[in-house]
Amino acid sequence: MPPSAVHVPHPPYPTNVPARTTSEGNHHSEWICGCGRSLEWRKGFGILTGVPKVSRVTAVLEIAGLQKTYRSRKGTRKALDGFDMVVEAGQVHGFLGPNGSGKTTTLRTLLGLIKPNGGRMAILGKEVPRHLPETAGLVGAIVESPQFFGNFSAQDTLSLLADAGNVKRQRVTEVLELVGLRDRGKDRVKTYSLGMKQRLAVASALLKQPKLLILDEPANGLDPGGIREMRSLMRNLAESGMTVVLSSHILGEIQLICDEVTIISAGRRVAYGSVSSVLAGHGSGKTKVRLEPGVDMRAAVEMLRANGAQVTVEVDHFTVGNAGNPAQITRILAERQIYVSELTPVSADLESVFLELTGTAPVEGQNRQVDQTASVGGWGQ
Numbered sequence: 001m002p003p004s005a006v007h008v009p010h011p012p013y014p015t016n017v018p019a020r021t022t023s024e025g026n027h028h029s030e031w032i033c034g035c036g037r038s039l040e041w042r043k044g045f046g047i048l049t050g051v052p053k054v055s056r057v058t059a060v061l062e063i064a065g066l067q068k069t070y071r072s073r074k075g076t077r078k079a080l081d082g083f084d085m086v087v088e089a090g091q092v093h094g095f096l097g098p099n100g101s102g103k104t105t106t107l108r109t110l111l112g113l114i115k116p117n118g119g120r121m122a123i124l125g126k127e128v129p130r131h132l133p134e135t136a137g138l139v140g141a142i143v144e145s146p147q148f149f150g151n152f153s154a155q156d157t158l159s160l161l162a163d164a165g166n167v168k169r170q171r172v173t174e175v176l177e178l179v180g181l182r183d184r185g186k187d188r189v190k191t192y193s194l195g196m197k198q199r200l201a202v203a204s205a206l207l208k209q210p211k212l213l214i215l216d217e218p219a220n221g222l223d224p225g226g227i228r229e230m231r232s233l234m235r236n237l238a239e240s241g242m243t244v245v246l247s248s249h250i251l252g253e254i255q256l257i258c259d260e261v262t263i264i265s266a267g268r269r270v271a272y273g274s275v276s277s278v279l280a281g282h283g284s285g286k287t288k289v290r291l292e293p294g295v296d297m298r299a300a301v302e303m304l305r306a307n308g309a310q311v312t313v314e315v316d317h318f319t320v321g322n323a324g325n326p327a328q329i330t331r332i333l334a335e336r337q338i339y340v341s342e343l344t345p346v347s348a349d350l351e352s353v354f355l356e357l358t359g360t361a362p363v364e365g366q367n368r369q370v371d372q373t374a375s376v377g378g379w380g381q
């Protein structure tokens, strides 16, 4: 059945129906028209058959099986290899991946700047690129560093964009305030620092009060204070109902700010879900050990090292890096009448999980090449 035959305009967006996730992490959602009928033609779009239907659309962004191969005289390069992504309404969603993993390709494809070779995408319940004209006004995006006229001020730049997009001039003042450029809004852009230009870019993406904001490295060039301000801006926007997709290499920042993350490697999704669930699946392999007060920590450490443990000593505790079975630690120490008062697995942080999942952890004595984890299909062949 062709889409037009069943498509009834959807309720504006989005609903508060929670997404459901299986133990395997599969996302289950059903696409329902305003009339309440299921859009059967979307069945192949990441929807599992035989799954009970939720009553409304909850995903602001849904990508399924996206494929993109760049072709040139030199050969082909597979940038996206069946990539999937789901972003629920009102989230700050981190989009992470090493250099060359396919993030920009995904975002550019989503915005209609690149044609995919396969897969399906929908923004705010509408398939793109077919419905891009309807969704374009609802999406604000900075995918590559935007170029501004150096002789224009931020205010001139935004006013021009506002006029072109039928946005009220009042909104220019609001977005300048939001991104912290109020006092420099009348200065020429060529006098701006990198971070100030970045703020202007975010302001331009916010002009239309988009429902979905896509930002590629928004913290690029920002000072620590600016990064913190950007973080609270993102959170405030999400709290006001906007959905924010954030691509960044600053993983500590992502861990602080994002509700959920999608990790891409070699054009495929390798992990997704809430930050805590992604972390929960990956222990650090380290165990923190604290001894009873007054016990000789140095003797305990020596004993463990003699048994092959990799121990890092901190001020009032130590960490064993390779304790496959933490009971070994207590056994070795107890044999010498040394007793532990704390034995805690150290949880992984997003950076170490990222490095593990994407295979990009530095290896001593090796210079990893950017494409080392990519699936390269005959470049130069």
Ligand SMILES: Nc1ncnc2c1ncn2[C@@H]1O[C@H](COP(=O)(O)OP(=O)(O)OP(=O)(O)O)[C@@H](O)[C@H]1O
Binding pocket: 070, 071, 077, 078, 079, 097, 098, 099, 100, 101, 102, 103, 104, 105, 106, 371, 374
């Ligand atoms: N126009 C192009 N022609 C050929 N190959 C391309 C083109 N654009 C991107 N690629 C290749 O596609 C792959 C994915 O690139 P992409 O820019 O999507 O990565 P990325 O995850 O955004 O990287 P980064 O974090 O460095 O910005 C890379 O191997 C890149 O070299």
